[in-house]
Amino acid sequence: MVRLIYNVRSLFSVNSHRFPRIVSRRLKSSDASDNNIDVKKIRNFSIVAHVDHGKSTLADRLLEITGIIKPGAEHAQVLDQLQVERERGITVKAVTASLNYTYNNEKYLLNLIDTPGHVDFSNEVVRSITACQGVIMLVDANEGVQAQTVAVYSLAKRNNLLIIPTLNKVDLPRADPEKVKSQLQSLFKIEPESVLSISAKKGWGVKELMEAVITRIPPPSVDTKGHFRAHIIDTWHDKYRGVLCLAYIHSGKVTVGQAVKWKSDSKPQTVKFLAMLRPNEEPIDEAVAGQVVMVGCGPKGGGSVGDQLLAKELADSDSGSSVPPVKHMVYAGIFPADQSQHPQLSDAIKKLALNDSAVAVTPDSSPALGQGWRIGFLGLLHLEVFTQRLLQEYKAEAILTAPSVPYKVKVKGAKAIKQYKGTEVVVTNPLLLPDANNIEEYYEPFVIGTIITPVEYLGAVTSLCIDRRGTPLPSNAVDDRMTMLQYILPLSEVVIDFHDTLKSITSGFASFDYQDYGFHPSALVRMDILINGVLVDELSTIVHTSRLEYNARRLAEKLKEMIPRQMVQVAIQAVVGGKVFARETIKAYRKDVTAKLYGGDVTRRKKLLKQQAEGKKKMRSVANIRIPRNTFIDVLKR
Numbered sequence: 001m002v003r004l005i006y007n008v009r010s011l012f013s014v015n016s017h018r019f020p021r022i023v024s025r026r027l028k029s030s031d032a033s034d035n036n037i038d039v040k041k042i043r044n045f046s047i048v049a050h051v052d053h054g055k056s057t058l059a060d061r062l063l064e065i066t067g068i069i070k071p072g073a074e075h076a077q078v079l080d081q082l083q084v085e086r087e088r089g090i091t092v093k094a095v096t097a098s099l100n101y102t103y104n105n106e107k108y109l110l111n112l113i114d115t116p117g118h119v120d121f122s123n124e125v126v127r128s129i130t131a132c133q134g135v136i137m138l139v140d141a142n143e144g145v146q147a148q149t150v151a152v153y154s155l156a157k158r159n160n161l162l163i164i165p166t167l168n169k170v171d172l173p174r175a176d177p178e179k180v181k182s183q184l185q186s187l188f189k190i191e192p193e194s195v196l197s198i199s200a201k202k203g204w205g206v207k208e209l210m211e212a213v214i215t216r217i218p219p220p221s222v223d224t225k226g227h228f229r230a231h232i233i234d235t236w237h238d239k240y241r242g243v244l245c246l247a248y249i250h251s252g253k254v255t256v257g258q259a260v261k262w263k264s265d266s267k268p269q270t271v272k273f274l275a276m277l278r279p280n281e282e283p284i285d286e287a288v289a290g291q292v293v294m295v296g297c298g299p300k301g302g303g304s305v306g307d308q309l310l311a312k313e314l315a316d317s318d319s320g321s322s323v324p325p326v327k328h329m330v331y332a333g334i335f336p337a338d339q340s341q342h343p344q345l346s347d348a349i350k351k352l353a354l355n356d357s358a359v360a361v362t363p364d365s366s367p368a369l370g371q372g373w374r375i376g377f378l379g380l381l382h383l384e385v386f387t388q389r390l391l392q393e394y395k396a397e398a399i400l401t402a403p404s405v406p407y408k409v410k411v412k413g414a415k416a417i418k419q420y421k422g423t424e425v426v427v428t429n430p431l432l433l434p435d436a437n438n439i440e441e442y443y444e445p446f447v448i449g450t451i452i453t454p455v456e457y458l459g460a461v462t463s464l465c466i467d468r469r470g471t472p473l474p475s476n477a478v479d480d481r482m483t484m485l486q487y488i489l490p491l492s493e494v495v496i497d498f499h500d501t502l503k504s505i506t507s508g509f510a511s512f513d514y515q516d517y518g519f520h521p522s523a524l525v526r527m528d529i530l531i532n533g534v535l536v537d538e539l540s541t542i543v544h545t546s547r548l549e550y551n552a553r554r555l556a557e558k559l560k561e562m563i564p565r566q567m568v569q570v571a572i573q574a575v576v577g578g579k580v581f582a583r584e585t586i587k588a589y590r591k592d593v594t595a596k597l598y599g600g601d602v603t604r605r606k607k608l609l610k611q612q613a614e615g616k617k618k619m620r621s622v623a624n625i626r627i628p629r630n631t632f633i634d635v636l637k638r
């Protein structure tokens with residue numbers, strides 16, 4: 001039985017702040033679901049597509065057709081509720097909605113997961129599909145197959161998911177469904193007859209799509225009789241109820257009050273909160289295998305993405321599917337603007353990291369910026385969104401150092417170097433790179449980049465890839481106008497501005513996506529910066545030898561612009577293993593802040609000297625040369 005009395009507090013917690021409009025409607029019309037759900041009547045599916053191909057708009061239509069929202073809701077893209085999602089017009093968080101739908105007089109429970117399109121949030125897709133048996137793969141009937149379409153298609157195939165190929169935006173005058181069907185056929189061998197055509201905006205073909213979800217996607221294959229076992233696909237923090245988890249139940253059933261335990265920690269726990277997300281919470285007493293539900297074990301109950309929640313009787317084992325580990329693409333230092341804000345920022349990062357499980361957080365410190373954290377992200381957009389959410393959702397302001405990709409080194413005679421347990425070390429911060437004399441081999445992370453471009457830009461795109469040290473793989477014609485290129489590219493050449501450059505050289509027509517290709521040996525060196533002969537740790541970078549001279553010159557010139565003139569001459573040198581690759585000099589200059597004051601206004605003179613002293617605090621002193629803190633944050637950025 002569904003509890004009809006709503007937990008009022010829950011309505012104003014995390015979910016209500018994500019779904020304010022829907023909550024009030026749900027209070028009036030509690031669409032009580034039948035809790036004796038037959039697993040054959042459950043469909044767990046996700047909507048996947050290239051960015052902007054209409055996932056969130058389609059999700060709106062599915063919420064309308066199942067009565068969750070009224071048609072014409074004034075707030076489009078209902079599932080994109082984070083402020084950052086609304087401001088940027090992109091989905092960054094996968095969101096679940098359990099929908100009731102009657103088809104052929106039979107009641108079905110459809111668990112829809114709306115996923116982000118941008119490659120930086122692809123882990124949300126990877127996580128979500130661990131609870132799915134099928135996907136609706138949307139393709140814009142005007143733009144056709146794009147790089148991310150190729151990525152989501154391969155991901156769905158690798159995970160043995162049923163794919164419902166669906167062309168969206170067929171209402172657009174320039175839509176060409178037949179052409180896009182033939183692209184799907186030539187690239188993925190998808191039969192044109194199996195492709196549906198819809199307009200998510202106008203609602204055309206959405207009923208037929210619902211029917212396809214029910215008739216084509218298989219029900220979950222689960223063990224309804226066994227002990228309770230679920231895996232966690234998302235978590236978030238609730239001020240009053242602690243960690244709340246989104247769980248996919250693989251076997252048995254779970255009830256409120258049931259004794260359970262985490263796979264990662266055998267301490268007994270009790271299920272305190274159980275709810276369906278529609279997408280607001282609808283408390284329930286019991287959930288069965290095959291369902292995707294919210295579970296909470298109270299403020300001290302814990303829970304993390306990838307962990308499993310088990311019936312207390314169940315012996316620990318490795319069975320049950322889990323969430324694949326995340327591969328971090330860029331690392332950056334995050335520091336409080338002022339060290340007194342460290343505890344507040346620490347709390348905010350902890351809570352946000354619970355909801356954004358893709359980040360890896362480790363403590364860090366820097367002589368210039370104080371105590372902070374080194375955080376691993378999936379890409380630069382992810383990094384930007386994380387800092388924007390820190391500010392918007394937790395009022396925590398942070399400063400960021402320049403991002404860098406992780407490198408790997410094989411250390412000579414590792415046993416002699418105590419801090420390294422193995423012979424291979426992943427270095428996420430150039431500062432921590434072992435001494436060059438102790439390194440046997442350097443490895444750089446590579447990706448396989450997929451580019452879909454109109455043929456007229458082929459030359460420009462090829463030059464860009466070669467310039468970025470790319471190695472071509474066989475290409476494929478998408479149709480007579482578009483080509484798909486694939487390149488093995490160093491991640492460091494892709495992560496910062498590759499996408500923007502590609503867009504600008506192809507007038508916005510090419511699309512790009514990349515997949516991890518692991519670490520491979522590379523000719524890398526550590527480039528250091530000396531200020532008047534003294535090494536400045538924070539400015540060391542790892543560079544490819546082919547880029548060494550260019551980077552050395554660029555960095556020295558930038559530092560010359562950023563370091564103010566001082567009373568003594570400042571020599572800036574970019575060096576590798578004692579050899580100087582670039583040098584810049586800042587001439588001596590004495591700044592007398594009181595020079596403009598005539599006569600003896602003592603209070604004014606004191607005020608100016610005090611201001612100068614405060615300014616000095618924001619400086620890091622190296623060899624008696626004062627370097628503004630901003631230099632450490634901005635100089636390595638492109």
Ligand SMILES: Nc1nc2c(ncn2[C@@H]2O[C@H](COP(=O)(O)OP(=O)(O)OP(=O)(O)O)[C@@H](O)[C@H]2O)c(=O)[nH]1
Nearest residue numbers: 051052053054055056057090091117169199200201
């Ligand atoms: N004409 C037309 N426009 C559509 C249709 N579906 C979506 N759009 C528009 O396409 C744009 C992107 O739609 P979204 O639903 O935000 O796309 P998305 O795939 O969720 O985007 P991300 O989550 O950022 O990947 C919006 O301006 C929609 O109004 C459609 O069927 N027809």
